[in-house]
Amino acid sequence: MIHIPLGWGKILTERRHDWMYFCEPEANVGGRKVECARGKVIGGSSSTNAMAYVRGNRGDYDRWAASGLTDWSFDKVLPYFKKQERWEAGESRYRGGSGPLNTQFCRYKDELIDAFATASRDAGYPQTDDYNGAVQEGFGRLQMTIANGRRCSTATAYLRPAMRRGN
Numbered sequence: 226m227i228h229i230p231l232g233w234g235k236i237l238t239e240r241r242h243d244w245m246y247f248c249e250p251e252a253n254v255g256g257r258k259v260e261c262a263r264g265k266v267i268g269g270s271s272s273t274n275a276m277a278y279v280r281g282n283r284g285d286y287d288r289w290a291a292s293g294l295t296d297w298s299f300d301k302v303l304p305y306f307k308k309q310e311r312w313e314a315g316e317s318r319y320r321g322g323s324g325p326l327n328t329q330f331c332r333y334k335d336e337l338i339d340a341f342a343t344a345s346r347d348a349g350y351p352q353t354d355d356y357n358g359a360v361q362e363g364f365g366r367l368q369m370t371i372a373n374g375r376r377c378s379t380a381t382a383y384l385r386p387a388m389r390r391g392n
Contacts, residue, residue, distance in 0.1 A: 227242070227266065227268075227272050227273070227376065227378075228375045228376050228381070229375065229376070230276060230369075230371055230374070230375070230376060233273075233274075233275055233276065236273050237262075237273075241265075242264060242265050242266050242272070242273050243262050243263065243264065243265055243273065244263045244264075244265045245260075246260070246261045246262075246263050247259065247260055247261065248261055262274075266380075267380045267384060268378035268379045268380030268381070268384065269379065271370070271378040271379045271380070272376070272378040272379075272380055276369045276370045276371055276376055276377075277367055277368070277369060277370075278328045278357065278368040278369055278370050279356065279357070279368070280306055280357045280361075282361055282362075283299040283361060286298055286299040286302055287299050303319065306321065306357075307319075307320065307321035307324070308321060308324055309321065309324045309325065309326045309382075310322075310324045310326050310328055311323060311324050311325065311326060311327045311328065311372075312328050312329075313327075313328065313329040313330065317358070318358075318359070319355070319357065319358040319359060320355075320357065320358065324382075325382040325383055325386065326370060326377055326379075326382045327370065327371065327372030327377040327382070328357075328368055328369070328370055328377075329368065329369055329371055329372075330366045330367070330368055330369070331366060331367040331368065331369050342364060345364040346364070350363065350364055351363035351364070352364050352365060353365040355368075356368070
């Protein structure tokens, strides 16, 4: 089930692949302990998550750099994002084209999703063709870590190829 995108719901409800971590009580949610799902399998959470591919926002990285973590500016981490990625449209200024982690637009189509996208555009909200590209903020199509209809996790992108190498 882990490798089949449709199996994600079963993984989420079964819980045997989850460490079942909870945060400390949070005042903003009525003192509840909020769950923090973490994968208890090879590939960690990349083997159990929803397969959405969303990089951090450029502004967050640049704020870290401005606070003294100069090696964490967006311009300094971007080459590593690109190195890990095999974007379906190929390499560009912001996207990698030959890395081990396959990324693609979500193939799922639904009238409700289309209506939501139209409503956001009609209401004047910003749109983006690629939220992992130059324009990160706005409504756009979801991007996934899937290759050939199967989950692309750190286990399949990094560990499996490493297991075939000689020592």
